[in-house]
Amino acid sequence: MLHILFLFSLLLLSSSPSTSNALDFCVADLSAAEGPAGFPCKAAANVTADDFVFTGIAKAGNTTNIISAAVSPAFVGQFPGLNGLGISIARLDLAPGGVIPIHTHPAASELLVVTHGHLLAGFISSSSNKVYIKKVNKGEIMIFPQGLLHFQINAGKNAATAFVSFGSPNPGLQILDFALFANDFPSKLVETVTFLDDAQVKKLKGVLGGTG
Amino acid sequence: MLHILFLFSLLLLSSSPSTSNALDFCVADLSAAEGPAGFPCKAAANVTADDFVFTGIAKAGNTTNIISAAVSPAFVGQFPGLNGLGISIARLDLAPGGVIPIHTHPAASELLVVTHGHLLAGFISSSSNKVYIKKVNKGEIMIFPQGLLHFQINAGKNAATAFVSFGSPNPGLQILDFALFANDFPSKLVETVTFLDDAQVKKLKGVLGGTG
Amino acid sequence: MLHILFLFSLLLLSSSPSTSNALDFCVADLSAAEGPAGFPCKAAANVTADDFVFTGIAKAGNTTNIISAAVSPAFVGQFPGLNGLGISIARLDLAPGGVIPIHTHPAASELLVVTHGHLLAGFISSSSNKVYIKKVNKGEIMIFPQGLLHFQINAGKNAATAFVSFGSPNPGLQILDFALFANDFPSKLVETVTFLDDAQVKKLKGVLGGTG
Amino acid sequence: MLHILFLFSLLLLSSSPSTSNALDFCVADLSAAEGPAGFPCKAAANVTADDFVFTGIAKAGNTTNIISAAVSPAFVGQFPGLNGLGISIARLDLAPGGVIPIHTHPAASELLVVTHGHLLAGFISSSSNKVYIKKVNKGEIMIFPQGLLHFQINAGKNAATAFVSFGSPNPGLQILDFALFANDFPSKLVETVTFLDDAQVKKLKGVLGGTG
Amino acid sequence: MLHILFLFSLLLLSSSPSTSNALDFCVADLSAAEGPAGFPCKAAANVTADDFVFTGIAKAGNTTNIISAAVSPAFVGQFPGLNGLGISIARLDLAPGGVIPIHTHPAASELLVVTHGHLLAGFISSSSNKVYIKKVNKGEIMIFPQGLLHFQINAGKNAATAFVSFGSPNPGLQILDFALFANDFPSKLVETVTFLDDAQVKKLKGVLGGTG
Amino acid sequence: MLHILFLFSLLLLSSSPSTSNALDFCVADLSAAEGPAGFPCKAAANVTADDFVFTGIAKAGNTTNIISAAVSPAFVGQFPGLNGLGISIARLDLAPGGVIPIHTHPAASELLVVTHGHLLAGFISSSSNKVYIKKVNKGEIMIFPQGLLHFQINAGKNAATAFVSFGSPNPGLQILDFALFANDFPSKLVETVTFLDDAQVKKLKGVLGGTG
Numbered sequence A, B, C, D, E, F: 001m002l003h004i005l006f007l008f009s010l011l012l013l014s015s016s017p018s019t020s021n022a023l024d025f026c027v028a029d030l031s032a033a034e035g036p037a038g039f040p041c042k043a044a045a046n047v048t049a050d051d052f053v054f055t056g057i058a059k060a061g062n063t064t065n066i067i068s069a070a071v072s073p074a075f076v077g078q079f080p081g082l083n084g085l086g087i088s089i090a091r092l093d094l095a096p097g098g099v100i101p102i103h104t105h106p107a108a109s110e111l112l113v114v115t116h117g118h119l120l121a122g123f124i125s126s127s128s129n130k131v132y133i134k135k136v137n138k139g140e141i142m143i144f145p146q147g148l149l150h151f152q153i154n155a156g157k158n159a160a161t162a163f164v165s166f167g168s169p170n171p172g173l174q175i176l177d178f179a180l181f182a183n184d185f186p187s188k189l190v191e192t193v194t195f196l197d198d199a200q201v202k203k204l205k206g207v208l209g210g211t212g
Helices: A002-014 A017-024 A176-181 A187-194 A198-208 B002-014 B017-024 B176-181 B187-194 B198-208 C002-014 C017-024 C176-181 C187-194 C198-208 D002-014 D017-024 D176-181 D187-194 D198-208 E002-014 E017-024 E176-181 E187-194 E198-208 F002-014 F017-024 F176-181 F187-194 F198-208
Strands: A069-074 A088-094 A099-104 A110-116 A119-124 A131-136 A141-144 A150-153 A160-166 B069-074 B088-094 B099-104 B110-116 B119-124 B131-136 B141-144 B150-153 B160-166 C069-074 C088-094 C099-104 C110-116 C119-124 C131-136 C141-144 C150-153 C160-166 D069-074 D088-094 D099-104 D110-116 D119-124 D131-136 D141-144 D150-153 D160-166 E069-074 E088-094 E099-104 E110-116 E119-124 E131-136 E141-144 E150-153 E160-166 F069-074 F088-094 F099-104 F110-116 F119-124 F131-136 F141-144 F150-153 F160-166
Touching: A069 A099, A088 A099, A088 A150, A088 B110, A099 A176, A099 E187, A110 A119, A110 B088, A110 B160, A119 A141, A131 A141, A150 E187, A160 B110, A176 A187, A176 A198, A187 A198, A187 E099, A187 E150, B069 B099, B088 B099, B088 B150, B099 B176, B099 C187, B110 B119, B119 B141, B131 B141, B150 C187, B176 B187, B176 B198, B187 B198, B187 C099, B187 C150, C069 C099, C088 C099, C088 C150, C088 F110, C099 C176, C110 C119, C110 F088, C110 F160, C119 C141, C131 C141, C160 F110, C176 C187, C176 C198, C187 C198, D069 D099, D088 D099, D088 D150, D088 E110, D099 D176, D099 F187, D110 D119, D110 E088, D110 E160, D119 D141, D131 D141, D150 F187, D160 E110, D176 D187, D176 D198, D187 D198, D187 F099, D187 F150, E069 E099, E088 E099, E088 E150, E099 E176, E110 E119, E119 E141, E131 E141, E176 E187, E176 E198, E187 E198, F069 F099, F088 F099, F088 F150, F099 F176, F110 F119, F119 F141, F131 F141, F176 F187, F176 F198, F187 F198
Parallel strands: none
Antiparallel strands: A069 A088, A088 A160, A099 A150, A110 A141, A110 A160, A119 A131, A119 A150, B069 B088, B088 B160, B099 B150, B110 B141, B110 B160, B119 B131, B119 B150, C069 C088, C088 C160, C099 C150, C110 C141, C110 C160, C119 C131, C119 C150, D069 D088, D088 D160, D099 D150, D110 D141, D110 D160, D119 D131, D119 D150, E069 E088, E088 E160, E099 E150, E110 E141, E110 E160, E119 E131, E119 E150, F069 F088, F088 F160, F099 F150, F110 F141, F110 F160, F119 F131, F119 F150
16 A cells, blocks of 8 residues: 555655646646746646647638638647647648748748648748749648748649648748738838839738728 | 949848858758757758758658558758758658557657548646547647657558657657667666566567567 | 935836846746746745745655655745746655656756765667666766656665756656556557557556556 | 638638737736746737837936946836847946946846947956956947856046847846845855955945945 | 965866856857857857957948948857857948838847937737837837838938847848849749739849849 | 568667757767857767766865865766756865855856755845845755855854756856956956955955956
8 A cells, every 4th residue: 555655645746736737738728818938827637638639720721712722820829739839830721823922930930741732832041032942742841941931832733732830839920911011001111111112012902901 | 233232232241151051041961060959050052942841751651560650750860951940740651550659759749730541649647647648530630748658549440641740850759668678778677667577578678679 | 325326226227026026036926827937926025035945855755665765856836936947856765676667857857966875777868779877876976868768776775865956947757657557548558559468557557556 | 802801811810819919029017927938918909019119218327326327227127018029228328437337147148339438348257257358439349148247337538328238138137236235135144255354345335225 | 375276176177168168158160160059169268358349330331322221230140259149239320211121030039229310110010910110219219029020211301320139149131122032033933922013023123133 | 570670760760860969968079169059969879878977076075275165066068968958066065164155157047955964055136136045954955046146155063065956057157256356357447346445356366366
């Protein structure tokens, strides 16, 4: 009997509230205020296996839209089990001719794996402005370094699917056209900081629902 | 002309060797000595788009083996473009009945996405020894927190494939049976630190090529 | 008088709530919900010198048990003053023949110093499965890299004591036998992912109070 | 219409509460309890451009005091917009003969830029006790590595101003004379740990308002 | 004499090569290959006070160019003393009407302080595409969170100067127009991933020296 | 045979040079140039169990000196096996009346455990200048937050020994008196930045071998 007692006393020591939350996992309590490192943890007692599985991107996103493509993220906001664990994922679906417009992820590098079809993908170096472009076939992998402008295009005849992983539970997504044209960023200022012509800015603001 | 000169002078400033390497990417020079943060960078001038794409895991691994499964990593040792970027990936192929034996990744959490078939997967909490097990279907995602024992099994009738991402370019892989039985770890010591019987230890050392 | 005024205004500036908490220390408020970086801080005004001293492991742990050993942690759950400071410690007491069974710390490397007697200790590399084993005498130090399986044994005739430090306030502790046999992990699954025999699994579940 | 719908659905996905707070910024809610990584975030809906601008150090500090100098910090406690962003700043104003007494910043390196006049500045290496001293003219920059004792003096005939940046939102400030003489640190102990004479300690405690 | 011997023996212990380099500072040896954490350190014996002071941005940059502005960085490539210290700085000079075109820093947040004149500055949130714009007067401070598109404009009648600090020795600088138009990024692709018109792309490639 | 082949192919995959070095450990090659993250790794093939054990502080340091105390570090410079593992240790020996003079560790917090006798220890908060002092008995633990001035005194009648751990392989050690008086820091400057009297400065420079 002694040893059983001992074993459980040892278990108790190492399963203090702090140990059980902080060390192994910290499923996000999305109802609490977030901090720089993420969300407070859901009480360990209420955590079940379901907290570690996400089914929300099992189906292809709807690509019947202007870009013939869909981005379906599983970031901490969608998948609280990722909180504090330094990784997340998103699903990309692109119809033939589909495009993920040029964008950045401010907080993480992106690792893409193509699971159906093939993509043409690229990024631009910040230091030399050199463009790195490659065709990525099914089962192949491409890395996009943190914070750099990059894009993916389905140049094939069939639908393409890819999964993109990020070294952060919340990598962010800044799509250039949305940042410039899908808000109230005054056209005059947009033109001043981008050198774009007024007509071009107004045209894209029209398409993307921007004002000003 | 002035502005062109200016623009290129600005480019020059921001494309000093340090900027071009450190900031955007640091493709590993695997021939140089590694350090705690990774490998020294390949000279930026010699970097091409090919350095950012990896084709080595496009084909299924050979599952004709004792575990009817294969693990094909794309870590920095295989894919130097990942150096310093905080992420990596591996491909899992499992024939029906295939098993990825219980193991840990000492340096990163693991994010699994099933791309064909379905898996039964689980991990054990270190603090409470609670076991979290779930069936993960095609397109579904499961997270395995850093450093915890976990496993994947193909309980289905068809082959299964999954990609597992890690929040480190070099997450490591410690397979329990290899650590205990596939080396010269003296049987007597193995038995002392695991409570396993001598016959069990000797049997598995036999299967896995261990000695002592 | 002016300078006194100045000095205290300067003090005020640099002792804003945020400065006093975040910078110097952040004694854990264990009653609040933890986050990925640790616990919220106890109000600085209520912090005393007692918050920075821990007496809970001054006495030897009880080694009258199955492993003839005791592990007494001073992690953030036991010693809130460590919160956010990146370090913790535990005391190991081993009677002659005592064993700290093979285990891992998912979140930190371990630095052991023997203060009485001597130990036989070792760890297994994840990449090569190479076993590193050494006798550690009184006053000697051994390092166990993060996340790797390791153990300590008292092979001497007298009691041994050691202190183990960790580069995290909450390194975690996953004891292999507890993870496999001291819970409701189904025996059939345990056997599938470990290659252990059914009899061996059932026997150890019996010893450690496991079910299924 | 479809594409507009799509675009906004995409926006919604990427603007979940967690994304909008964690990724882009986390303006401190100074009324909430801080944690090791900083303060909880103010609700994104209440954040305005004003949260990202700080006007509190636009005017020179009052240098009519014992050191003929003033330190005006813009740390997270003063400027909540810095929370979680890894940087902060302070303004230094020094009348002729003004001195920023020797001090350390426990949590960050300091980068100084002189904007008016010139300073004599230096730091001491911890490993070799070597002293690095330089005159820093207007527009010149000096780096003070993390945690090392350093100082700034206005040896010129005119007032000097500088801005010092820190690689932390809350670098801290430990001024040697305040740590030793502006509190209730018992004189006997101060003398024991500094080798200073009793008369010297009592004299400076008198000047700085210390007791004991 | 004994104590002197002791003191220097203590100094020796704590001034081993590793201590003197790693701890206090690591002045970059720009001639060696960089790694993910920065450059190897210059031998401590060869380090002087000059290594910690940078005079290269003391003078205003030349603003006689297309943007009537100049960016003068003091990153690790220009100022090796910053290596490994987590901070850097750049000087901005803007003539009346001058513009720092919209850009990102992939690796760090930016803290701006205006030292002459005033600027109109702003950034765009990645999650909500909300634009945060403010006039920043002399002595005022503005923070631009990591990786987000931002800009600065001199809307005043006089020249303006600002210093921008970064929480990284090598924050990078990706200027949108250079990334899209100052390289060989094929116009057709640029148009596909930005929705810009062919004429607009060709026009700006002409201005910025781009091809393809 | 197949499974053996498989198992070793799997081993090969996960034991590429990068995996074996970077992941598990990176024993310092002290003959190579250090970088911000530490030293390059010794080739894994040449690493033995001896690399992970340090015997250099098993014996008490010589306390026959001015402070009746000795500090014996096991930092990465003395114990290369710690490289990159985020932890280190030092031994403190204090004769009756012995003193570890007030000092800081710029890069890490310190965790002290007393193994013989008892100590009087304390640190000063940087934000409030509050002094936290406690008697620490045998087996008790005290934490000293990163970068703060602290000290240890043996106020007992017998010798005392303690081990201090640090959350860095190279925490540094800046002893106040050495920084001010054991170098060529000009006395006039020392007096200006410390408010100490000329006689006091000259006296201590005499004791500690300082010049200027």
